[in-house]
Amino acid sequence: MKPKHQRLVLGLLALGAVAGAAGLALSALQDQAAFFYAPGDIAGKPVPTGKAVRLGGMVAAGSIVRKADGVSIDFVVTDGKAKVPVAFRGVAPDLFKEGSGVVAEGKFNPDGSFTADNLLAKHDERYMPPQVAGKMHKTETLEK
Amino acid sequence: MIAEAGLAALWLAAAFALVQLMLAWGAARNGENPNVGMLMTALRRTALVQGLLALLSFALLIALFVRSDMSVVLVATNSHSLKPMIYKVAGAWGNHEGSMLLWVTVLAISGAGVAAFERRLASATLAATLGAQAAIGLGFYAFLAFASNPFVRLNPAAPDGQGLNPLLQDPGLAFHPPTLYLGYVGLSVAFSFAVGALVMRDVGPAFARAMRPWVLAAWIFLTVGITAGSYWAYYELGWGGWWFWDPVENASLMPWLAATALLHSVTVLATRDGLRAWTLMLALVAFAMSMIGTFLVRSGILVSVHAFAVDPTRGTFILALLGIYIGGALALFGARVGTVTQGSTFQLVSREGALVLNNLLLSVVLGVVFIGTLYPLAAQAAGVQLSIGAPFFNKALVPVALALVAATAAGPLLRWRRDNMNALAKRVLIPTAAAGLAFAILFALAGGAHFVPVLGIAFAVGLGVASVVPVVRRNLRRTPLYVWGMVIAHLGVAVSIAGMAADSAFKTERLAAIQVGQNVTVGPFRVTLAEVRPQIGPNWSALEARLQVRRGDGKMFELFPQQRFFSTPPTNTNEAAISTLLDGQLYTVLGQGDDQGRWQIRLWWKPFVTLIWLGGALIALGGLLALIGRVRRERRADAEAWA
Numbered sequence: 001m002k003p004k005h006q007r008l009v010l011g012l013l014a015l016g017a018v019a020g021a022a023g024l025a026l027s028a029l030q031d032q033a034a035f036f037y038a039p040g041d042i043a044g045k046p047v048p049t050g051k052a053v054r055l056g057g058m059v060a061a062g063s064i065v066r067k068a069d070g071v072s073i074d075f076v077v078t079d080g081k082a083k084v085p086v087a088f089r090g091v092a093p094d095l096f097k098e099g100s101g102v103v104a105e106g107k108f109n110p111d112g113s114f115t116a117d118n119l120l121a122k123h124d125e126r127y128m129p130p131q132v133a134g135k136m137h138k139t140e141t142l143e144k
Numbered sequence: 145m146i147a148e149a150g151l152a153a154l155w156l157a158a159a160f161a162l163v164q165l166m167l168a169w170g171a172a173r174n175g176e177n178p179n180v181g182m183l184m185t186a187l188r189r190t191a192l193v194q195g196l197l198a199l200l201s202f203a204l205l206i207a208l209f210v211r212s213d214m215s216v217v218l219v220a221t222n223s224h225s226l227k228p229m230i231y232k233v234a235g236a237w238g239n240h241e242g243s244m245l246l247w248v249t250v251l252a253i254s255g256a257g258v259a260a261f262e263r264r265l266a267s268a269t270l271a272a273t274l275g276a277q278a279a280i281g282l283g284f285y286a287f288l289a290f291a292s293n294p295f296v297r298l299n300p301a302a303p304d305g306q307g308l309n310p311l312l313q314d315p316g317l318a319f320h321p322p323t324l325y326l327g328y329v330g331l332s333v334a335f336s337f338a339v340g341a342l343v344m345r346d347v348g349p350a351f352a353r354a355m356r357p358w359v360l361a362a363w364i365f366l367t368v369g370i371t372a373g374s375y376w377a378y379y380e381l382g383w384g385g386w387w388f389w390d391p392v393e394n395a396s397l398m399p400w401l402a403a404t405a406l407l408h409s410v411t412v413l414a415t416r417d418g419l420r421a422w423t424l425m426l427a428l429v430a431f432a433m434s435m436i437g438t439f440l441v442r443s444g445i446l447v448s449v450h451a452f453a454v455d456p457t458r459g460t461f462i463l464a465l466l467g468i469y470i471g472g473a474l475a476l477f478g479a480r481v482g483t484v485t486q487g488s489t490f491q492l493v494s495r496e497g498a499l500v501l502n503n504l505l506l507s508v509v510l511g512v513v514f515i516g517t518l519y520p521l522a523a524q525a526a527g528v529q530l531s532i533g534a535p536f537f538n539k540a541l542v543p544v545a546l547a548l549v550a551a552t553a554a555g556p557l558l559r560w561r562r563d564n565m566n567a568l569a570k571r572v573l574i575p576t577a578a579a580g581l582a583f584a585i586l587f588a589l590a591g592g593a594h595f596v597p598v599l600g601i602a603f604a605v606g607l608g609v610a611s612v613v614p615v616v617r618r619n620l621r622r623t624p625l626y627v628w629g630m631v632i633a634h635l636g637v638a639v640s641i642a643g644m645a646a647d648s649a650f651k652t653e654r655l656a657a658i659q660v661g662q663n664v665t666v667g668p669f670r671v672t673l674a675e676v677r678p679q680i681g682p683n684w685s686a687l688e689a690r691l692q693v694r695r696g697d698g699k700m701f702e703l704f705p706q707q708r709f710f711s712t713p714p715t716n717t718n719e720a721a722i723s724t725l726l727d728g729q730l731y732t733v734l735g736q737g738d739d740q741g742r743w744q745i746r747l748w749w750k751p752f753v754t755l756i757w758l759g760g761a762l763i764a765l766g767g768l769l770a771l772i773g774r775v776r777r778e779r780r781a782d783a784e785a786w787a
Contacts, residue, residue, distance in 0.1 A: 006489045017504040021511025024540040032536035036529035070657020070742045091735035091744050094716045
């Protein structure tokens with residue numbers, strides 16, 4: 001192979017790698033990006049079931065029900081416009097309480113309820129995305 | 145006085161960086177002048193003094209934290225007089241300003257290291273390299289002085305400090321940031337070498353041999369820093385995971401991927417004089433990734449335990465620096481790449497070919513991580529809110545990672561320049577058979593339930609066998625150290641991947657609420673809650689569970705997971721209790737109590753999970769052996785050249 005050709009082949013391979021990375025990433029983005037919803041965003045619309053999403057809002061007053069097994073909780077997330085019932089099994093963060101903000105990571109069920117694998121409470125410094133904080137702040141202000 | 149002295153040292157260091165840049169300019173322009181030796185000596189000494197001044201400034205900041213000098217804003221907002229001494233020292237970099245000072249200090253010390261030890265590079269190229277290092281330094285000195293001054297006074301002084309984020313109050317803080325930064329910022333040397341070589345049009349095997357030890361050293365620290373950070377997150381967060389695909393974690397992974405690719409391509413350049421332009425590009429990209437990581441973590445664009453403060457001017461400042469340095473380097477590359485003459489060529493089936501494949505696959509991984517990390521930020525700018533986590537990265541990266549493992553296994557079995565497929569097929573016969581056997585056994589045991597992790601373990605077994613082939617039937621005592629380094633590092637990759645796959649396939653989790661005296665089972669263990677009792681630490685109080693664990697009919701042992709309450713600042717943390725056994729770890733977390741006297745207990749049995757970090761340690765050890773081997777060999781070659 002002539003040097004010039006080799007350089008060309010290497011260049012094309014590098015381009016191929018970039019295209020491959022973009023292709024892989026885009027196809028995975030299509031079904032694996034977790035969108036963020038507030039209850040009002042999806043009221044009256046078909047819910048995206050079976051996909052990992054984040055649901056953010058306030059824990060509605062008087063809605064927390066602790067189940068008999070000691071590790072399951074049912075509660076309602078609201079943003080003042082709509083409500084979504086959430087079921088969670090696990091150790092809830094310390095700041096999880098009625099009337100304060102929460103982000104639930106999990107999936108919607110076909111009946112419109114939400115099953116959460118993980119809860120992030122407001123002021124939980126760990127891994128709270130700023131957009132969530134922003135949205136919850138807005139919601140909080142609306143409630144007041 | 146200490147704070148003023150620290151600030152003065154910082155400004156002086158910046159002044160020396162400016163002098164260094166001007167001396168470098170002069171030395172690089174007058175490479176042929178017989179008197180350039182004097183200029184070079186002055187340049188080297190200036191770089192040394194700059195490094196020492198930055199180190200002094202950093203030491204003075206630590207002194208302020210040790211003395212709990214509450215008349216300094218940074219100490220008052222991030223420390224507390226009752227904090228244990230180790231966290232007073234480590235707390236100096238457990239905040240935005242202090243960690244940026246550490247960043248700059250590592251940058252200056254790296255430059256000083258090059259000035260002190262680099263003897264192989266042509267003097268003009270070395271001058272340009274030190275000039276580039278000084279230019280990077282100037283930007284970040286300005287960032288410290290104008291946007292992140294760690295030495296600002298507080299008047300009147302605070303009665304006591306606000307304390308350090310309890311999540312950071314862990315021995316990991318003493319270890320993880322400094323090693324990570326040594327790697328992260330150490331890559332600036334590769335960047336400056338590439339800039340120097342481009343400016344002086346001096347790219348070739350000699351340049352590559354000079355650059356390689358610096359890349360290796362940075363890469364070793366980066367490997368150690370990432371491995372330690374992963375283990376820290378694993379035991380400190382109490383979530384049972386060891387990698388969360390958090391943007392901040394990705395920020396350290398991206399430079400590592402680029403540096404790993406660079407490490408392999410620089411070998412092609414040093415040994416065979418191939419991949420000249422590509423190697424330069426990777427050297428620029430590796431440090432560009434470090435700077436992008438710094439931007440992501442330190443600008444406040446992300447909120448996490450790593451992002452200490454939100455101040456928009458800082459983000460803009462770092463972004464401007466990023467634009468100048470990365471843009472400038474890429475422009476230089478674009479302008480000069482045409483003058484980088486073609487190196488020697490090679491056949492596709494050859495060691496070089498395998499290394500090219502390795503580089504391409506690593507670039508694909510880097511590209512996917514880059515997109516996955518930055519896409520949410522781009523989407524946010526477009527008004528869409530989303531997050532990207534493990535499902536995305538697993539889906540996009542697993543196939544590439546498996547291909548990468550196969551290439552890693554085959555590469556060292558190929559000859560340089562040209563080889564043939566049939567010969568390779570014979571050499572990979574045994575590793576492939578081992579992988580096939582492992583797959584058959586595990587598939588029979590696990591069934592189709594964990595197909596991908598089982599495939600991962602099989603590939604890891606194949607790589608493990610293949611990685612030791614280069615030393616089989618060789619005189620082991622005469623095998624060069626850097627060959628051992630490669631063997632051990634590749635073995636480390638196999639070990640680490642086996643651990644990841646085993647954890648993913650075979651971990652079991654149990655969550656229950658039980659009263660004192662009751663028990664739960666997880667995997668082969670029966671765990672009894674014997675007692676929940678209060679505990680007092682130096683600056684925290686805690687509820688501690690005494691768990692009695694028995695495996696089958698084996699001997700009983702105890703674990704003590706805690707819930708800690710810190711008063712300054714008021715925060716709760718979970719302290720997981722972990723028992724490390726030969727075949728895995730039992731991970732226990734104490735949750736909340738309820739009104740019926742029950743306590744939430746969360747348990748994980750994670751078979752072979754320790755292999756993940758053991759593999760990381762092996763990779764770093766391999767790097768260290770390779771570094772020692774290379775430096776020794778170069779020394780010997782130098783001595784022979786003089787004799």
